[in-house]
Amino acid sequence: MADGRTGSGFSGDSLLFLTDEQLRQGIEAMFFAYRGFTADPDRILAELAYGRAHHRAIHFINRAPGTTVNNLLAILGVTKQSLNRVLRTLIADGLVESRVGKADKRERHLFLTEAGRELESKLSDAQRARMRAAYKEAGPEAVTGFRQVLEAMMDVDMRRAHSKLRDGTS
Amino acid sequence: MADGRTGSGFSGDSLLFLTDEQLRQGIEAMFFAYRGFTADPDRILAELAYGRAHHRAIHFINRAPGTTVNNLLAILGVTKQSLNRVLRTLIADGLVESRVGKADKRERHLFLTEAGRELESKLSDAQRARMRAAYKEAGPEAVTGFRQVLEAMMDVDMRRAHSKLRDGTS
DNA sequence: AGTTTAAGTCAGCCTTGTTGACATTCCAAG
DNA sequence: CTTGGAATGTCAACAAGGCTGACTTAAACT
Structure with a gap:
C-alpha cells in the first residue's frame, strides 16, 4: 500500500517498494506478533510452573515421538545441559517417558505419556485457536x-x- | 503451495483448508522463523555483552525519540524494573541519554546518543537485510x-x- | 584395545524476567 | 497551604533458562 509504484521497467523492481521504513514496520510486526503467538500458552504454563522451554520440548516430542535427545537438541538449538534440565522435570512429573534405544542402547527415545499428551493438547489448542483466528481474519x-x-x-x-x-x- | 485451492466462490470457506496439521506447521514456521529473525542482531550483540533486551530498547527509543520510560514499558511489555536495568547500562555506556521532563519532572525522556544511533544502525541493517532477502524471495x-x-x-x-x-x- | 559418540551430571556464569520496598514528584481535596 | 494518594522511576534480591567447561558412564565403532 502507500506508494503504489507500478510498472517500472525492470524485473528487480519488486525491491523498489521495500523502503527501510516498511522493513522496519515488518520487523516490529514480527516482534509484536510473536508476543501474541506465545501469550496463550504462556498463561497456561505459568499456572503449572513451567516455561516456554517446557512447551517447546513437549511440542516437538509430540511431533516426532521416539525422537532422540540429540535430535531434539538440533531442532531446539540449545545446549544439552539446558534441555536436560527441562527434560528432567518433565520426566519426573510424568509427562515424558525416556526409553533406552533398542538398536543403539546409548540413545534415549522420548515419548509423551498420557498426561503429557493432555497438556500438549491444551497448549496446542490455545495456540492453534489464535492462529486459526489470525488466518481467518487475513x-x-x-x-x-x-x-x-x-x-x-x-x-x-x-x-x-x-x-x-x-x-x-x- | 501443495494444494492450490483457487477461486472459491464464497468468503467463509477459507476455513476449510485449515487442518490442525497445517496450523501446526504454521506454528513451527513461526518458531523457526523467529530464530532466524533474531539471529543476526544476536551475533552482533553478543560481541558487545548486550542482549535482546538492549536491542529492543534501542530500537524503540530510536523509533520514538523522547519517549518516556512508562511509554517504553507499555510497548515492550516488561516490568519497569526489568527495563530499568537495561536502560541503566545503556546510559552508563553512553548509548542512551535520559533527560528529566520539563512539564513533569517525574518523567524521563529517552534519546539515543550518536554512539547509540550508530549501534542502532548496525543492528537494524543486519535485521533489515534478512527481512529484505526474505521479502525478495517470497x-x-x-x-x-x-x-x-x-x-x-x-x-x-x-x-x-x-x-x-x-x-x-x- | 583404543577412540568416538550419546547421554547425563555438576558447577558456575549471564541475561532478563519477576516481586517488594522505597524515593521523588505531582496534584487534588481538605 | 498542607497533606495524602497516585504516578514515575530506582535499588535489591530472586528465579528461569540460556551458556561454557569438565567429567562420567555406557555403548559402538575401528
Missing part, C-alpha cells in the same frame, strides 16, 4: 504469503528441519 | 499476506501500539 491468500515469508526468513538448516517434520514423522 | 504479494497475518496475530493493544508507531512518531 484470508487464505495472505496465509500462503505468510508461510512463504516465514520460510524464507529461516536459516537453511532450520528450513531443512522444518520440512523434515512436515513430510515424514520418521 | 515476492511482493506474499509480503502483503505476511503483514496481514502478523497484524491479526497480535493482541489488540499491541496492534494499537504498532499503528501508533507507524503513523505519527508523536
Whole structure:
C-alpha cells in the first residue's frame, strides 16, 4: 500500500517498494506478533510452573515421538545441559517417558505419556485457536504469503528441519 | 503451495483448508522463523555483552525519540524494573541519554546518543537485510499476506501500539 | 584395545524476567 | 497551604533458562 509504484521497467523492481521504513514496520510486526503467538500458552504454563522451554520440548516430542535427545537438541538449538534440565522435570512429573534405544542402547527415545499428551493438547489448542483466528481474519491468500515469508526468513538448516517434520514423522 | 485451492466462490470457506496439521506447521514456521529473525542482531550483540533486551530498547527509543520510560514499558511489555536495568547500562555506556521532563519532572525522556544511533544502525541493517532477502524471495504479494497475518496475530493493544508507531512518531 | 559418540551430571556464569520496598514528584481535596 | 494518594522511576534480591567447561558412564565403532 502507500506508494503504489507500478510498472517500472525492470524485473528487480519488486525491491523498489521495500523502503527501510516498511522493513522496519515488518520487523516490529514480527516482534509484536510473536508476543501474541506465545501469550496463550504462556498463561497456561505459568499456572503449572513451567516455561516456554517446557512447551517447546513437549511440542516437538509430540511431533516426532521416539525422537532422540540429540535430535531434539538440533531442532531446539540449545545446549544439552539446558534441555536436560527441562527434560528432567518433565520426566519426573510424568509427562515424558525416556526409553533406552533398542538398536543403539546409548540413545534415549522420548515419548509423551498420557498426561503429557493432555497438556500438549491444551497448549496446542490455545495456540492453534489464535492462529486459526489470525488466518481467518487475513484470508487464505495472505496465509500462503505468510508461510512463504516465514520460510524464507529461516536459516537453511532450520528450513531443512522444518520440512523434515512436515513430510515424514520418521 | 501443495494444494492450490483457487477461486472459491464464497468468503467463509477459507476455513476449510485449515487442518490442525497445517496450523501446526504454521506454528513451527513461526518458531523457526523467529530464530532466524533474531539471529543476526544476536551475533552482533553478543560481541558487545548486550542482549535482546538492549536491542529492543534501542530500537524503540530510536523509533520514538523522547519517549518516556512508562511509554517504553507499555510497548515492550516488561516490568519497569526489568527495563530499568537495561536502560541503566545503556546510559552508563553512553548509548542512551535520559533527560528529566520539563512539564513533569517525574518523567524521563529517552534519546539515543550518536554512539547509540550508530549501534542502532548496525543492528537494524543486519535485521533489515534478512527481512529484505526474505521479502525478495517470497515476492511482493506474499509480503502483503505476511503483514496481514502478523497484524491479526497480535493482541489488540499491541496492534494499537504498532499503528501508533507507524503513523505519527508523536 | 583404543577412540568416538550419546547421554547425563555438576558447577558456575549471564541475561532478563519477576516481586517488594522505597524515593521523588505531582496534584487534588481538605 | 498542607497533606495524602497516585504516578514515575530506582535499588535489591530472586528465579528461569540460556551458556561454557569438565567429567562420567555406557555403548559402538575401528
